[in-house]
Amino acid sequence: MALIRATRAIFLAAVVVGLAGPVAAQDIRMQMTSVGATHVLEFENSSGLIIQQRLFALGDGTWREERTEVQGGDVVVTDRMITNADGNVLQADGPDGAIIRFIPHDCRRVEGTCEYVQIVGDQPEELGTRLVRRNTPTEKGYIAELAYFGPDGVLLPYLRSVVVLDDGGFVMRADRTYSDGSRYSYWRVGPTTGS
Numbered sequence: 001m002a003l004i005r006a007t008r009a010i011f012l013a014a015v016v017v018g019l020a021g022p023v024a025a026q027d028i029r030m031q032m033t034s035v036g037a038t039h040v041l042e043f044e045n046s047s048g049l050i051i052q053q054r055l056f057a058l059g060d061g062t063w064r065e066e067r068t069e070v071q072g073g074d075v076v077v078t079d080r081m082i083t084n085a086d087g088n089v090l091q092a093d094g095p096d097g098a099i100i101r102f103i104p105h106d107c108r109r110v111e112g113t114c115e116y117v118q119i120v121g122d123q124p125e126e127l128g129t130r131l132v133r134r135n136t137p138t139e140k141g142y143i144a145e146l147a148y149f150g151p152d153g154v155l156l157p158y159l160r161s162v163v164v165l166d167d168g169g170f171v172m173r174a175d176r177t178y179s180d181g182s183r184y185s186y187w188r189v190g191p192t193t194g195s
Helices: 002-020
Strands: 038-045 050-057 063-071 074-083 089-093 099-103 112-120 129-137 141-149 155-165 171-178 183-194
Antiparallel strands (some): 038 050, 038 183, 063 074, 074 089, 099 112, 129 141, 155 171, 171 183
């Protein structure tokens, strides 16, 4: 228990230091308004699967983001999300069909420290999972650290991700390390297309 509390203290200290740090040149927001009605990016992941990220303008200042994988010749939709103009996720479809909402959003493109609540289905907001995300801009992207509050209120680290972005704020490469030591990476292999 002391180790968990020490981990929480270190993470919170890092969050405070991160807020006071200098601002890097890279803007970590996705420039969603700079793309046409659709936008497609193609990636390969560390398992050798090809992933396509498709963005569709919904006309109300939000976008639908779909990720598909090619598995054995079949295209399988793995994620469906609604994002705002900066690329922060407002809502996602869960693997079992449940809707996952993020209040105010998932903070994935907010510089500095941002706290949010993840709510599954019709669960009340007070029973949602509270998370803290810290995004530190780098020269070519950002470093993301994500932690969640456990049942006893202790902040538990979940993942650290190093992300490289293009000039529009779209991912070129992401390398994730989870708290259990597992790793996952994906990198751009296909050109950006749009209409």
